[in-house]
Amino acid sequence: MQTQTVNIFRARKAAAPASPSGTARRWSVDEVVELFKLPFADLLYHAQQIHREHFDPNAVQLSTLLSVKSGGCSEDCGYCPQSAFHSAGVEDQAMLQLKTVVQAARAAQEKGADRFCMGAAWREPSDAELASVVEMVKAVRDLGMETCATLGMLREEHVAQLRAAGLDYYNHNLDTAPEFYGEIITTRDYQDRLDTLERVRRAGINICSGGIVGMGETLAQRAGLIAQLANLDPYPESVPINNLVKVEGTPLENTPDLDPLDFVRTVAVARITMPKARVRLSAGRQQMSDAVQALCFLAGANSMFYGDQLLTTGNPDIEHDRALLDKLGMYPVAENK
Numbered sequence: 001m002q003t004q005t006v007n008i009f010r011a012r013k014a015a016a017p018a019s020p021s022g023t024a025r026r027w028s029v030d031e032v033v034e035l036f037k038l039p040f041a042d043l044l045y046h047a048q049q050i051h052r053e054h055f056d057p058n059a060v061q062l063s064t065l066l067s068v069k070s071g072g073c074s075e076d077c078g079y080c081p082q083s084a085f086h087s088a089g090v091e092d093q094a095m096l097q098l099k100t101v102v103q104a105a106r107a108a109q110e111k112g113a114d115r116f117c118m119g120a121a122w123r124e125p126s127d128a129e130l131a132s133v134v135e136m137v138k139a140v141r142d143l144g145m146e147t148c149a150t151l152g153m154l155r156e157e158h159v160a161q162l163r164a165a166g167l168d169y170y171n172h173n174l175d176t177a178p179e180f181y182g183e184i185i186t187t188r189d190y191q192d193r194l195d196t197l198e199r200v201r202r203a204g205i206n207i208c209s210g211g212i213v214g215m216g217e218t219l220a221q222r223a224g225l226i227a228q229l230a231n232l233d234p235y236p237e238s239v240p241i242n243n244l245v246k247v248e249g250t251p252l253e254n255t256p257d258l259d260p261l262d263f264v265r266t267v268a269v270a271r272i273t274m275p276k277a278r279v280r281l282s283a284g285r286q287q288m289s290d291a292v293q294a295l296c297f298l299a300g301a302n303s304m305f306y307g308d309q310l311l312t313t314g315n316p317d318i319e320h321d322r323a324l325l326d327k328l329g330m331y332p333v334a335e336n337k
């Protein structure tokens with residue numbers, strides 16, 4: 001008991017100075033493992049205290065995601081049904097028309113989303129593809145929504161064009177710890193991901209970067225992912241935590257389930273190590289009970305994907321999410337502005 005009390009005190013003190021704009025605080029993987037191993041109630045209490053220092057604990061930011069180009073991706077990410085290496089049945093779909101994207105953004109806005117994320121299944125965009133996305137970003141911004149894009153790796157000139165278009169966030173996940181990464185993806189390196197994030201950061205675009213748990217990683221590897229994210233200087237403004245969706249036809253389709261309480265622990269540890277980040281519930285919510293999602297909010301999650309579909313996998317329907325937020329007395333950030 002004595003040791004646990006000391007651990008909480010140390011973790012709390014250590015988390016305090018970390019901030020997206022403040023002095024960097026480095027986390028060792030061992031320190032993050034120590035957080036994961038706290039008694040559940042202590043971990044959630046600690047995460048909730050930090051959460052309340054920086055956010056309204058009842059407000060949740062809602063983002064809607066649209067796949068603007070699906071399938072046929074030349075990367076081999078083991079979890080992804082859009083990879084051309086797997087046979088998950090996702091059709092290779094051409095890029096959506098601008099007007100289709102704007103209609104979807106407007107519909108999402110009417111239903112309460114304040115950020116619209118556009119995703120494309122590419123290793124990296126060509127100049128022509130990037131030019132089309134730039135037009136989409138401008139048009140969605142004109143609706144008064146925040147914009148986010150996830151397009152794979154980016155070259156310097158593409159980052160500059162997105163910045164000029166007013167892109168608010170760029171999503172590029174680290175996916176997992178460096179030590180486990182090679183088990184999941186072989187077509188690009190961890191460093192490639194870090195380099196893209198660095199280019200985006202230097203351009204002044206907010207970073208959305210997180211990972212996926214439940215892919216068969218060890219606890220130390222799960223902690224390694226969180227340490228990597230928390231040690232980015234500064235850490236991401238937005239941190240999506242995904243629970244693996246096991247899609248038939250992908251190499252990870254038979255991965256054993258992650259204990260839902262370990263998912264909640266991951267959210268809490270992300271909150272403690274990245275106090276001012278929006279920690280987002282992302283893929284895998286459809287397979288989660290309301291009770292587990294409520295625990296995630298208690299653990300410090302304060303953002304979620306909102307809409308019936310993610311890129312190509314399912315998501316709880318909007319009516320269900322509205323009812324869940326009502327039951328919990330929570331409300332969208334936009335209603336709290």
Ligand code: SF4
Pocket residue numbers: 073074075076077080081082083084120121122123152
């Ligand atoms: S996660 Fe992205 S980069 Fe990887 S295969 Fe899927 S679409 Fe391609």
